[in-house]
Amino acid sequence: MTQNKIPAGQLPVADPAGLGRYVEALAKRAGTLGVEAADMAGRAEDIAEQVHRQADALTEMRGQVQDIAASNRQILDETGQAESDIRTSHQRMTQAQAAIKVALDDVLSLTDGITRIEQRLPGLEQSLDQVGRVSADIERIARQTNLLALNATIEAARAGEAGRGFAVVAGEVKTLSRQTAEAVTEIQQTLAALTRQIRDLIAESGEASGKASAARAGSGQIGEAVRDIDHACTTIAATQRTVSAIAAHSRDNQASCDALVGGITRLSDTGDRMRTGIADVAQGTRNVLTLSEDLIELTAEAGVETVDTPYIQAAIAGAAEVSRRFEAGLDAGRVTLDALWDEAYQPVPGTAPQKFTTRALPFYQTALADVLEGLAALTPQTILCVATDRQGYLPVHNKRFSHPHRPDDAEWNGQHSRDRIMMTDRTAQAGLKSTKPFLVQTYRRRLGSKVELLKDVSAPILVKGRRWGVLRLCYTP
Template sequence: MSTSVGSRRSHRPWRRGNEADAAAAGVVEVAEQAGRLGIELVDIAGNVDTIAETVAGQAETLTRLHERAGEMQAGNASVSRAADAVLDSSRQAAADVEASRIAVRDSLAAIHTLVGWVGSVAGELDSSRQALSDIGQIARQIHAIAERTHILALNARIEAARSGEAGKGFTVIADNVRQLADQSIEAAGSIDATLGKLGDQMGVLVEHGGEAREHAEAARTATGSISGLLDTFGAAMDGVEEQVSVIAETATGSGRQVEEFLSGLFGLVAGVETSSRELVAARTRVHTLLDVSEALIGGIASMGAPTPDTPFIDAVQRAAAEISSLFEQAVGSGAVRIDDLFDQDYRPVPRSAPLQHTTRYTTFTDRVLPAVQEPLLTLDERVAFAAAVDRNGYLPTHNRQFSHPQTDDPVWNTAHCRNRRVFDDRTGLAAARNTKPFLLQTYRRDMGGGTFALMKDVSAPIVVRGRHWGGLRLAYRV
């Protein structure tokens, strides 16, 4: 916000005499007090601005922190839900493992029983094989006895035949014995053949029984390993359930802490936002007081009473009028076109930091403005700069001491390369657009690198053929 001051200054002489001198002294005293008030208000306003910006930044940071904390809370809730789900799953898995362990143990018991039975069958097969071998031996003995009996019966018949009628009865007996021996031989051969087949089959069964016994023993060993693995897995599942339970409890506790933190953080954010709004309101009130102070100082100065600011006001009004005349003469002579002089197409200077611009009239002002602006620097040792700006605060041609070529250091550039830049802050824009005879302002000037200087800025309008071009600013330290 900016405040311009009354009408063109009156230069009527003050009445001589004690009363007039006292009144003039009183006016000067008021002007000086108002000036000091303005300086204090500017300093306060600058500090309030800095604090307001800092608090606003803190409010934004705290708001983002609150959002991140909310996201953290949501994430923690997700972790808690996931942990509860995992805990339920682990408990179910542990129950399933226990059920499987019981089932496997039952199966293992059955397998052990089967293994024992297979082993006993293999033993019985060995015994049966041995019995068959014994039976075969007996059959062979019967066969041998039957053969000898056959021979004996044959010999007996021969002897009976020799005996004639007396041996006929023995012949019949010998024939029957021989027939019985033949049947015994045949039966023994049949038994032996059958025993041979049974022996072969029994041999296969015994071989398979041996393999079955080996597989059964392997199964017994494997089932023992399975049982051990199930025990280990069950213990691991118990450990997982315990750990997941700890995670779930920790997530629940963390959720409560996050909620408490969010509650406190929300209160802090609300407090900082309230402070930020109050600081903005305070800044507005301070700026209003500053405007009133500046209006008071300008009003006193416009009355024609001599004040500490009078020499600067007079000098800037004369210089602004001279620049207006130079511009009009240049337009009349064709040195610059009126459209070029009011060009607002600000073209950025590549790789400039801070950003600089050029217009169609920048070269022209570089030629004509130094002759008017530079002498103003010698007006008083407190003068900091004297430079013309257009209506948008664009400063094409600065004093030579502030018009150095830019370097790679933006901080140095801010202090030493102030030409071709736009100064559209409160003070700069108010001076650029003021159309009153003069405008007196107090402000803090940014010197770069976080350094500020308390300044007064008096400006007067520059008019070319009835069109307001901008203003001439004269700044001096207080």
């Protein structure tokens, strides 16, 4: 729009004919500003919600990392204890290994000694047999000597006085023969006892030798056992090194977890500041949106025709028609005030979004359907027209949004089956709280995963002087 050049020191003179155009242009620009502000506020809220979810995720992640750090500390403590136990076990196993090797050498030495003794025992038995034979010869000689002494004694007696000296010698020989015989008898008894003992020893040594031989033959198995112990010692040493490495990694992990917790905490703090800043931006944008909506309302109230005027007029007229029909229904007895103000909403099982019924629902369906459907077809830009009670209950919706409910398909239902639900969003609540003859709002409507930018004009529905709710007419800006 071009402007005429104003002479210096002069103010422009109001042009009554062009004032309406200026106001209309101002209202149009205010509407555009409101649309942009609504879009910005909605996006800021989406970002704030995303930041909020991320902050929650970071908080949860921080808790998980702290749990991991605590578990890692437990692992570190248990690894240190295991490392100490393995070190002690390795020392004891090494000592046992040395003791077993010494004991094995002693066993093998004992086996060799037993074998040598067993090998010598037969020679000792032979020597004893030889002594026995010599003893037998001495005994025979003693008997013969005794017989000879007896004969000599007899001959000495015959010789008389001349054989007296010979008789003395014969007596001594006889005494020596007797003593020899007694000594031989004692020797033979000793040899017999010694022979029995030697034979018993030979028998026992044979058994011991057999066991010693078996022990020597089994030394290979003992050696294999020792080699197994050697391998176990090597394995324990390797395990000790592995546990030490695990402990070192656990300490590194602990440091990393601590650093990660610190980083997440700082990131979470930054997210909190961002969330606060975004919330401030969103609030400021909503303030701009509110000012633009107020400007549109003031322009409409001033009687200036704008792009929103047809929708404002239609909403006011539609609300008046609904009020007339409700009062007519009361007068005709087709509904009662108690039913119209029934807030005992009964949930419909298995519905998502949740649907409800009230006592006045059949009346709503006959009284509202054609009025709302006609207003929804006001212009190609009109999206919907609904009536909600003072709690936001929407008993009847337009046909395009009133398809039969689909079980287990909340996404589809959120876009196509929206009758009998509760409207609790900010725009709906603002319309219900407004005391103005009409309220213009711009907002982002979310239907499942779908988002639309709409304008909303609401007008109060009065029944017998009481505010029943509002009529809402929504269209694309």
